[in-house]
Amino acid sequence: MSSYRAPLSDMRFVLFDVLGAEALFARLGFTDATRDIVDAVLEEGARFTETVLAPLNRGGDATGCSYDPATGTVTTPPGFKEAYAQYVDGGWAGLVSPVELGGQGLPQAAGVPLKEMIDAANLAWGNFPLLSHGATEALLHHGAPWQQEAFLKPIIAGRWTGTMCLTEPQCGTDLGLLKTRAEPQPDGSHAITGTKIFITAGEHDFTDNIVHLVLARLPDAPAGSKGISLFIVPKTKVGRDGAMGARNAVRCGALEHKMGIHGSATCVMNFDGAQGWLIGAPNKGLAAMFTMMNTARLAVGLQGLGLADRAWQNALRYARERLQMRALSGAKFPDKPADPIIVHPDVRRMLLTQKALVEGGRALGYHAALLVDIVGHGADAAEREQADALLGFLTPIVKACLTEWGVECTYHALQCFGGHGYIAEHGMEQLARDARITTLYEGTTGIQALDLMGRKIMQSQGAGLRVFLQMIEDFCRANAGSPALAEFVEPLRAKAAEWQALTMTIGQRAVADADEVGAAAYDYLFYSGYVALAYWWARSVAAADASAHPEAFKDAKRQTARFYFARLLPRTLAHKAAIESGGGSLLALEADRFDA
Amino acid sequence: MSSYRAPLSDMRFVLFDVLGAEALFARLGFTDATRDIVDAVLEEGARFTETVLAPLNRGGDATGCSYDPATGTVTTPPGFKEAYAQYVDGGWAGLVSPVELGGQGLPQAAGVPLKEMIDAANLAWGNFPLLSHGATEALLHHGAPWQQEAFLKPIIAGRWTGTMCLTEPQCGTDLGLLKTRAEPQPDGSHAITGTKIFITAGEHDFTDNIVHLVLARLPDAPAGSKGISLFIVPKTKVGRDGAMGARNAVRCGALEHKMGIHGSATCVMNFDGAQGWLIGAPNKGLAAMFTMMNTARLAVGLQGLGLADRAWQNALRYARERLQMRALSGAKFPDKPADPIIVHPDVRRMLLTQKALVEGGRALGYHAALLVDIVGHGADAAEREQADALLGFLTPIVKACLTEWGVECTYHALQCFGGHGYIAEHGMEQLARDARITTLYEGTTGIQALDLMGRKIMQSQGAGLRVFLQMIEDFCRANAGSPALAEFVEPLRAKAAEWQALTMTIGQRAVADADEVGAAAYDYLFYSGYVALAYWWARSVAAADASAHPEAFKDAKRQTARFYFARLLPRTLAHKAAIESGGGSLLALEADRFDA
Known part of the structure; x- marks a missing residue:
């Protein structure tokens, strides 16, 4: 099966050398988040994920979760439940939650490497605590004090887990179509009735309660997305005093059969007049939902990153071990029956693509987590506002790029194994199937x-975008005189100018025709992602050069950056051309003529 | 599950309107391959694949093949064996084989739509007859008369199937490393000993004999790939008179557990002094092997095409049915609760990408099959030689592009389904898993x-390449004055010139450094594939305009070609830039510094 070693060296490099997290944590008032403490967290996280979670990954895929229709219960794969108990005992559940609610109070950016490690070690398992994180955010920002006391504290302690119940059979993206109803009850609660699908961790055997956050409609709610409210619906009822009560009328009706993440319980959840408690204001559920959603989107981006990293580690190992053919330029290891395939340029193309997307993507993703900390803890209102705008801008880029790159990297990694990549025992095909959900x-x-x-x-x-362009400009200006960085600074500055111009072009067209927004969107997102990564690669080279890392590390960063600028950044050319061609070629064909 | 309808209308369009196959078949002496006959074959093939094979696809994936270690036998999924009997009864096995050996004598290009239909309907099942096709080619071109009589005729009749036994644990691409031994025996046969892996259809329950074509080394063979010979090793021994004898010492040792094509038996085959018969000259096995391999490569390209087409059909249906959100430019179906997602530009981007790659890819793939017919039956030596050069050039493009596009199209199609695409019951994830092997x-x-x-x-x-560039030039010249085609002819001509120049650039570099060949290869192949597809799209528009097809069909071809030129052809920009950047960024990093 595929192996996993937490990439602590690069995680530290990104966090401390590239992003300067130590000074930033201090400035934001995270007095406990010293370099020593964060290092210890990383070490311990590596131990937990490598030795506890990673070994359960293959078995979790093979066994999957199972459902008992008689009781509506779900049994998780062997070892998953025990691993969760260790996770809770280790204090991981509340790592980045507020101290006053029982958490450890570390910054989000210090928790993000742990998240990446969990996803790389065992994505299916990682989905159980992931959903708690979203519920925590919603309860933290929108929950009443008694709700935080009764529901949030047990989640932060890891005693219970949370879910996000949004999707219904007829509505996924379009939440305005949702039908689940909430009837007011005399005791101030609501009776929730409806069916939710695709509910990750909707039912399991880890904990004795599960806190569902459910979108539903009040009786007098306006139609569409303006009439949606958010409710807390616990599996087992909980009084305002926190006392556990009777079983609530919510039940798992089935598990989905999926392409991957078999160890995750993806549930159909039936609510049959279940007791629910409104969170926040009536009909303002969508805003509360977005609090969960933005957190979840960054987290899913990290899933893509984690899987890409694990795939890349194994591809690299295999490319060094597997002997096949001689280098075209002559045997590199004449004493062996053939050269290791890492000598072949096309194998190097696949390996370097993975390395460039993984390490660059790590900077992109961790930076977003730092912005979350600044938004939450920055002393200066202008700084917080700027960070918020930048975070909002980067969130879809992080989510889409890191997950699509995760798919791409698991693809290349499997391809490096040749036919062996298609065979289950090597574990590469599981990574590709798991990545596909992200x-x-x-x-x-x-x-x-x-x-x-x-x-x-x-x-x-x-x-x-303006904030990000300013960051690029600041970097380019600061390094304008550096001969060592000129090869990156010049093309980066040119791309930034092009990015700005392209944005203007689309904006002008979109004013005339709203469909131009949709027509440009996909290519604009990836264009943006590749330029952003060029920035992070240039900064990574600068940070490596300025650091005390060994020469081999600095060389690897520089050569990978060169590869990125030479062979991946040109993808922007195709995206730019597609954008500039406009919406016409997408919109002209009548829907009934697609198969004429 | 996913549905399948054979795309007869587009198959006929490509074969007859774009490629002019009817006149060509007549010129090549295929007097039976009239339009009426080929049409009847297509109709009957559609009926067989839609009603017999397609319904077995999902069950074949769920059940898979099973192996009995006690007997070394393999049981195929329910219905597979019976479907094979119908296939043989229908006369499909020998459709394109010579009449004198019991075949129907149709041209390869007339068999190719059937191949596409089989792969689309049930790829896993299709792998059983596929391997017979490769064995047929090897026996036809290299087998002695008695071998053709004893082994080839039963394969063409469908009574037995064939395999290609190349790969061993230590050698896949690098056949020079293979270890399987062949010891000469007094009766003129050889005793074959060794282990082969990844043997498709190596063991099954369809037929009472299986003819393995096995690469092995003679005792005095030179080292490396110059010392490989090809042998016929039947599962049950067959005398020179064709009489069935005793069970041979070849046995399936295990089945692989794979990402997909679960209905295909992928076998470990153990040869333990099995009786084998040399085909062709000693130590010339690689040449005979390439006869099988080139056929198989074109066939695997068609697998990518077939899966892409099935995925695309289902994505289109879903995009018309699924109601979600309103068009940004205003509701298109105000009477429905939401618009069908086909109104959204980004969904159209995914659908049109599939349509452009599938229909363009069909012309690319079918053209290669026509070249096989010209090489085999052209009256003029110069024509045969030119067709052979072009076929050799196009074979890797057809194999790599149609399969990678197959992966891409199944990806987009799954993505069109949103989260539902990840759920097994919709069948989209099976198509993505199956495509991954190609x-x-x-x-x-x-x-x-x-x-x-x-x-x-x-x-x-x-x-x-020169032959293909001449075809482009001829087309551009013939249509230089056509206002209706100018939008395609001009950019096509420019791309062809660029293609030629780029080839020269790489060639010059490669003379100085052999590694530049490997460094440019991947991007050059896809650059070539996209320019080739631009040519086929331009020709498709011209052919549609000149045909009697309805206006809606002509419009769909033109709009899809416009989409292709505007939004897919620009991928050549990224490939060109990567090529021009040279091998430096791939080769500079020392192998031990990839994880420095």
Whole structure:
């Protein structure tokens, strides 16, 4: 099966050398988040994920979760439940939650490497605590004090887990179509009735309660997405005093059979007049939902990153071990029966693509987590506002790019194994199947693209883009005189100017025709992602050069950056051409003529 | 589950309107391959694949093949064996084989739509007859008369099936490393000993004999690939008189557990002094093997095409049915609760990408099959030679592009389903898993790229490319004055010139450094594939305009061609830039520094 070693060295490099997290944590008032503490968390996280979670990954895929129709219960794969108990005992559940609610109070950016490790070690298992994280955010920002006391504290302690119950058979993206009803009850609660599908961790055997956050409609709610409210619906009822009560009328009706993440319980959940408690204001459920959703989108981006990294580690190992053919330029290892395949340029193309997307993507993803910390803890209102605009802009890019790159990297990694990659025992095909969900859930790639182009560019007049362009400009200016960085600074500056111009072009067209937003969205998102990664690669080279890392490390960063600029950044040319061609070629064909 | 309708209308359009197959078949002496006959074959093939094979696809995936270690036998999924009997009864097995050996004598290009239908309907099942096709080619071109009589006739009749036994644990691409031994026996046979892996259809319950074509080394063979010979090793021994004898010492040792094509038996085959008969000359096995391999590569390309088409059909249906959100430019179906998702530009992007790659890819693939017929039956030696050069040039392009596009199309199609695409019951995830093997077996994409760049460009001085460029030039010249085609002719001509120049650039570099061949190969192959597809799309528009097809059909071809030129052809920009950047960024990083 595939192996996993937490990439601690690169995680630290990104966090401390590239992003300067240590000073930032101090400035934001995270007095406990010293370098020593964060290092210890990383070490311990590596131990837990490598030795506890990773070994359960293959078995979890083979066994999957099972459902008992008689009782509506779900049994998780062997070892999953015990691993969760260790996770809770280790204090991981509340790592980045507020101290006053029982958490450890570390910054989000310090928790993000742990998240990446969990996903790489065992994505299916990682989905159970992931959903708690979304529920935590919603309860933290929108829950009443008694709700935080009764529901949030047990989640932060890891005693219970949370879910997000949004999707219904007739509505996924389009939540305005949802039908689940909430009837007010004399005791101030609501009776929730309806069916939700695709509910990750909707039922399991880890904990004795599960806190569902459920979107539903009040009786007098306006139609569409303006009439949606959010409710807390626990599996077992909980009094305002926190006392456990009777079993609530919510039940898992089935498990989905999926392409991958077999160890995750993806549930159909039936609510039959279940007791629910309104969170936040009536009909304002969508805003509360987005609090969960934005967190979840960044988290899913990290899933793509984690899987890509694990795939890449195994592809590299295999490419060094597998002997096949001689280098075209002559034998490199004449004493062996053939050269290891890492000598072949096309295998190197696949390996370097993975390395460039994984390590560059790590900077992109961790930076977003730092922005979450600044938004939450920045002392200066202007700084918080700027970070918020940038975070909003980057969230769809992180989600879509890291997951699509995760699919791409697991693809290349499997391909490096040749036919052996298709065989289950090597574990590469599981990574590819597991990665495939990440571009779908928490908003498909197309939805991320619309969010970026529609909300973050058009509706916000590109506020976040301006902040990012300024970061690029600051970096280019600061390094304008550096001969060592000139090969990156010049093309980066040119791309930034092109990015700005391209954004203007689309904006002008979209004013005339709203469909131009949708027509440009996908290519604009990836264009943006590749330019953003060029920035992070240039910064990574600068950070490596300025660091105390060994020469081999610095050389690897520089050569990978060169590869990125030479062979991946040109993908922007295709995206730019597609954008500039406009919406006409997408819109002209009548729907009934597609199969004429 | 996913549905399948054979795309007869487009198959006929490509074969007869675009490629002018009717006149060509007549010219090549296929007097039976009239339009009426071929039409009847297509109709009957559609009926067989839609009603017999397609319904077995989902069950074949769920059940898979099973292996009994006690007997070494393999049981195929329910219905597979009976479907094979119907296939044989219908006369399909020998459709394109010579009449004198019991076949129907139809041209390869007339069999190719049937092949596409089989793969689309049930890829896993299709792998059983596929391997017979490769064995047929090898026996036809290299077998002695008694071998053709004893082994080939039963294969053509469908009574037995064939295999290709090449791969061993230590050698896949690098056949020079193979260890299987062949010891001469007094009766003129050889005793074959060794282990082969990844043997498709190596054991099954369809027929009472299986004819393995096995690569092995004679005792005095030179080292490496110059010392490989090809042997016929039947599961049950067969005398020179064709009489069935005792069970041979070849046995299936295990089945592989794979990502997909669960209904195909992928076998470990153990040869333990099995009786084998040399085919062709000693130590010339690689040449005979390539006879099988080239056929198999075109066939695997069609597998990618078939899966892409089935995926696309289902994505289109779903995009018309699924109601979600309103068009950004205003509701298109105000009477429905939401618009069908086909109104959204990004969904159209995914659908049109599939349509452009499937229909364009069909012309690319069918054209290659016509070249096989010209090579085999052309009256003029110069014509045969030119067709052979072009076929050699196009074979790696057809194999790599149609399979990678198959992966891409099944990806987009699944994505069109959103989260539902990840759920097994919709059948989209099976298509994606099944497609994933096609870029691996019969030579990975990287190997196709090396074959193109190394053999077909460098070693052959671009003979095949020159023929293709002349075809483009002829088309552009013939249509230079056509206002209706100007939008395609001009960019096509420019791309062809660029293609030629790019080839020269790589060639010059490669003379100085052999690794430049490998460094450019992948991007050159896809660059070539996209330009080739531009040519077929331009020709498709011209052919549609000149045909009697309805206006809606002509419009769909034109709009799809416009989409292709505007949004897919620009991928050549990224490939060109990658090629022009040279091998430096791939080769500079030391192998031990990839994880420094």
